[in-house]
Amino acid sequence: MGNKVVLVLSDALRYDTAVASMGFLGHLVEVNKANLYKVIGELPSISRPMYETVHTGVPVIEHGVVSNQVVRRSEVPNIFQAARDAGKTTAAAAYYWFSELYNRAPFDPIDDREVDDESLLIQHGRFYVEDAYPDAELFAIAGALVRKFEPEYLLVHPMGMDDFGHKYGADSKEYRIHAIRQDMILSNLIPEWMERGYNILVTGDHGMNADGMHGGTTPDVREVPLFLIRPGVPGEGDTGEIVSHLQLAPTVCKLLGIPIPETMKQPSIV
Ligand SMILES: [Zn+2]
Numbered sequence: 245m246g247n248k249v250v251l252v253l254s255d256a257l258r259y260d261t262a263v264a265s266m267g268f269l270g271h272l273v274e275v276n277k278a279n280l281y282k283v284i285g286e287l288p289s290i291s292r293p294m295y296e297t298v299h300t301g302v303p304v305i306e307h308g309v310v311s312n313q314v315v316r317r318s319e320v321p322n323i324f325q326a327a328r329d330a331g332k333t334t335a336a337a338a339y340y341w342f343s344e345l346y347n348r349a350p351f352d353p354i355d356d357r358e359v360d361d362e363s364l365l366i367q368h369g370r371f372y373v374e375d376a377y378p379d380a381e382l383f384a385i386a387g388a389l390v391r392k393f394e395p396e397y398l399l400v401h402p403m404g405m406d407d408f409g410h411k412y413g414a415d416s417k418e419y420r421i422h423a424i425r426q427d428m429i430l431s432n433l434i435p436e437w438m439e440r441g442y443n444i445l446v447t448g449d450h451g452m453n454a455d456g457m458h459g460g461t462t463p464d465v466r467e468v469p470l471f472l473i474r475p476g477v478p479g480e481g482d483t484g485e486i487v488s489h490l491q492l493a494p495t496v497c498k499l500l501g502i503p504i505p506e507t508m509k510q511p512s513i514v
Pocket residue numbers: 256291406410458
């Protein structure tokens with residue numbers, strides 16, 4: 245028990261929307277079962293560069309995944325590699341760009357969709373290609389990966405907030421309602437994961453603006469939440485602390501109880 249992590253990286257989940265609309269996570273904060281931090285996201289506030297930043301703790305200009313059009317595997321130490329090299333089991337239910345970053349590029353939608361292979365960095369991978377892939381299905385797959393393989397590191401990456409945000413803008417009932425739906429889905433998974441001894445992080449890669457876009461530098465696209473749940477460790481509620489995206493990778497490594505690669509220079513949050 246203890247050295248296991250689920251990272252829920254909700255694509256385009258804004259800080260203010262998460263705090264206002266995610267009542268179960270808010271409950272955990274209110275009863276001191278979770279810590280809430282505000283993350284100032286790295287730039288640019290774009291998906292593929294942030295997937296790599298979150299998993300390497302390295303800024304974009306150093307890891308080189310500068311845009312969504314850079315289709316290649318990661319070239320710097322990352323959470324999946326560090327965990328596998330330490331003998332841990334890794335898994336992901338995620339968009340196919342994660343398969344390209346850590347397993348194989350370019351993505352073959354048939355061969356690479358579902359993998360169970362200990363030699364891969366993401367050993368148990370379930371990947372989707374449609375931005376409108378339903379979050380309810382994605383989270384159910386994540387729940388199944390936990391029950392089947394009990395991976396020490398599991399990435400859960402739903403695209404719903406991003407999809408609704410691009411279609412309707414962040415100042416829309418569709419975007420806000422979807423945050424409530426994600427929170428309801430999580431409320432049915434988090435207690436089981438806590439029971440199984442998982443540390444759980446819920447955060448975002450970037451936010452979303454009212455125009456239905458992200459990529460710039462303003463708080464709406466830059467500020468994302470970090471909810472941190474640690475079974476057996478008393479929570480602190482809303483910490484009021486501001487942390488950096490660059491701290492997520494070393495934090496996950498520390499929670500996994502594995503060596504933190506030297507390239508992850510920012511301090512762990514825990
Ligand atoms: Zn997007």
